[in-house]
Amino acid sequence: MRLSLWPETDEHQHREEIDMMLSNSSRYCTFVCETIEHELFGFAEVSLREWAEGCVSSPVGYLEGWFVEENMRRRGAGANLLNAAEDWARSHGCVEMASDTNLGNKASEAAHRTLGFKIAARVVAFRKDLGPR
Ligand SMILES: CC(C)(COP(=O)(O)OP(=O)(O)OC[C@H]1O[C@@H](n2cnc3c(N)ncnc32)[C@H](O)[C@@H]1OP(=O)(O)O)[C@@H](O)C(=O)NCCC(=O)NCCS
Numbered sequence: 279m280r281l282s283l284w285p286e287t288d289e290h291q292h293r294e295e296i297d298m299m300l301s302n303s304s305r306y307c308t309f310v311c312e313t314i315e316h317e318l319f320g321f322a323e324v325s326l327r328e329w330a331e332g333c334v335s336s337p338v339g340y341l342e343g344w345f346v347e348e349n350m351r352r353r354g355a356g357a358n359l360l361n362a363a364e365d366w367a368r369s370h371g372c373v374e375m376a377s378d379t380n381l382g383n384k385a386s387e388a389a390h391r392t393l394g395f396k397i398a399a400r401v402v403a404f405r406k407d408l409g410p411r
Contacts, residue, residue, distance in 0.1 A: 279321055283345040299323070304370075309362040311346075311355050320346035322359035324366055330376035332398025339367020341377035344386075351385075360393055 280292045287295075299306035304326075311320040323343040330338040341363055346355045364375055377395060379386040381402070391397075 279318065279345050279347070280343070282347075283343055299325075306342075307363070307366045309359050309366075311359060319350045320355045320359055322363045324363035326367070326370055326372070327376070330374070330398075331378075331401075332396075333374045333376055335372070335374050337370070337372055339364065339370070339372040339375040341375065344377070356389055357393055 280287070280296075281289060284292075299308065306323065306325045309322045309324070310318050312318050321343065322341060322345075325340045325342050326337040327340040328336050328338075330340055341360065344356065344359065346359070367375055375395075376398070377390060378401075379390065381400060
């Protein structure tokens with residue numbers, strides 16, 4: 279599911295990131311949803327961040343990743359995953375939750391808005407190769 283959400287990251291790196299989160303469970307938590315046959319079809323990764331755009335408190339609960347398999351969307355799984363992530367953040371002292379998505383990801387933006395998020399900023403990220411001088 280991580281590969282579906284972030285295809286630009288290879289499987290080895292996904293495994294490293296998962297290991298890092300599992301070994302740092304005071305700062306990261308992952309919730310999953312599964313069918314009654316125990317097949318996973320969605321996940322939410324939440325972290326504690328010192329700061330997040332538009333927030334006034336610290337730490338902030340941060341929705342790092344949020345994914346539901348396409349054939350299972352619009353049935354409330356995304357909302358349930360977010361609820362679990364918010365409960366975890368609350369239990370770690372957070373009073374705000376933050377998240378981000380790519381510009382143009384309309385479904386994600388709609389889901390965030392429906393579930394109570396307000397837009398804090400619109401950001402364009404840049405990169406360039408630094409060749410030799
Ligand atoms: C974002 C995502 C996790 C939502 O999961 P979901 O299981 O469909 O969410 P829910 O069924 O709980 O939807 C909650 C509400 O959000 C809104 N919503 C969700 N998808 C929507 C869409 N495609 N268009 C408009 N509104 C949408 C609806 O209001 C919906 O409630 P409703 O179905 O009762 O009208 C899912 O669309 C997804 O995996 N998208 C691809 C990955 C992604 O972009 N993740 C977010 C960036 S990290």
